[in-house]
Amino acid sequence: MKPLLAVVMLVLAGALAFGLAHSRSGSQGKQGKEPDMNERHEKLRTATFAGGCFWCVEADFEKVEGVVDVISGYTGGHKESPTYEEVSAGGTGHVEAVQVIYDPQKVSYKELLDYFWRHVDPTDPGGQFVDRGSQYRTVIFYHDEEQRRLAEESKGALERSGRLAKPVVTEILPFTKFYRAEDYHQDYYKIHALRYQFYRWNSGRDQVLTKVWGGDKGNPTTGSGDSRYSKPSAEVLHEKLTPLQYKVTQREGTEPPFNNEYWNNKGEGIYVDIVSGEPLFSSLDKYDSGTGWPSFTRPLEPANIVEKEDRKLFTVRTEVRSRHGDSHLGHVFPDGPPPTGLRYCMNSAALRFIPKADLEKEGYGEYLALFSGKK
Secondary structure, X not given: OHHHHHHHHHHHHHHHHHHHXXXXXXXXXXXXXXXXXXXXXXXXXXXXXXXXXXXXXXXXXXXXXXXXXXXXXXXXXXXXXXXXXXXXXXXXXXXXXXXXXXXXXXXXXXXXXXXXXXXXXXXXXXXXXXXXXXXXXXXXXXXXXXXXXXXXXXXXXXXXXXXXXXXXXXXXXXXXXXXXXXXXXXXXXXXXXXXXXXXXXXXXXXXXXXXXXXXXXXXXXXXXXXXXOOOOOHHHHHHHOOHHHHHHHHHOOOOOOOOOOOOOOOOOEXXXXXXOOOEEEEHHHEEOOOOOOOEXXXXXXXXXXXXXXXXXXXXXEEEEEEOOOOOEEEEEEOOOOOOOOOEEEEOHHHEEEEEHHHXXXXXXXXXXXXXXXXX
């Protein structure tokens, strides 16, 4: 029995050592090649895109109906098993990329291509937004001839559309190897939501995309943005809204300062459009501006915000409206506190506050991570 016990102990020790080594490799850097998802499920397909910061590209594609998983990683370079530090330094030839695992019965590769174009700047040869260098350039990596053909056709159609002021410089290259990025990069937008939101806002990504694409940033299943949010009919609005809410949102009115529902609200949660329900602001970005209206330093979802020049009242201001509901919300001014220096001065009548405790049941559970660790 003793020799057998010794063998068992050696096996257990080896398994423990392997587990520790694997854990260290996850935190320090090198990850192996991601197993092909097609081997795990013959009905699923893989698409590989590079569009700058993979935190953002992963977050965008995970919103698409029919996408099963999105994995951040590195591809297109010459070094085996590169680390984040090596790739971000620009010496490996790799780009930050994502592998999109999708169900072709629910979303097609062509629709994924259309969605990709609307979430990058395909005219920028030097990187994407605040991230500069060839490791952040845009690339479509095709896995077979059908993907290559569709990618070429899609790129050509975009060039001929006249939508962009500059030539499309996105490369279309054959897929070779994909290396899964370190564990802390996966689902970064969920696990480190505050840091991610801060980075994304300051990267300028959504601001540029809004200028280029407007509201057409596309859900491939609808072609017209997030299908969860829309503006009801005029008849429904008259029934749904109070006279003040209707005046503010539909007639660009203004409610009295210090005499509105949320100006002094200190609860934790998010603020959504009273008309469409689309997420607009977070209590984490709310501050007391002394104006008597709810004020925020930045939007929770910049893509849901539309800014327009307002020349009423004999001055030039920047009006803020909601993307899907087209509601008048208020105005934004350049006199706010750090980190943005902006003051989004909103009307309470245009908003509905959803407390942290109600986010899940109200259908906004994805924002719970913003308040994790907070009492």
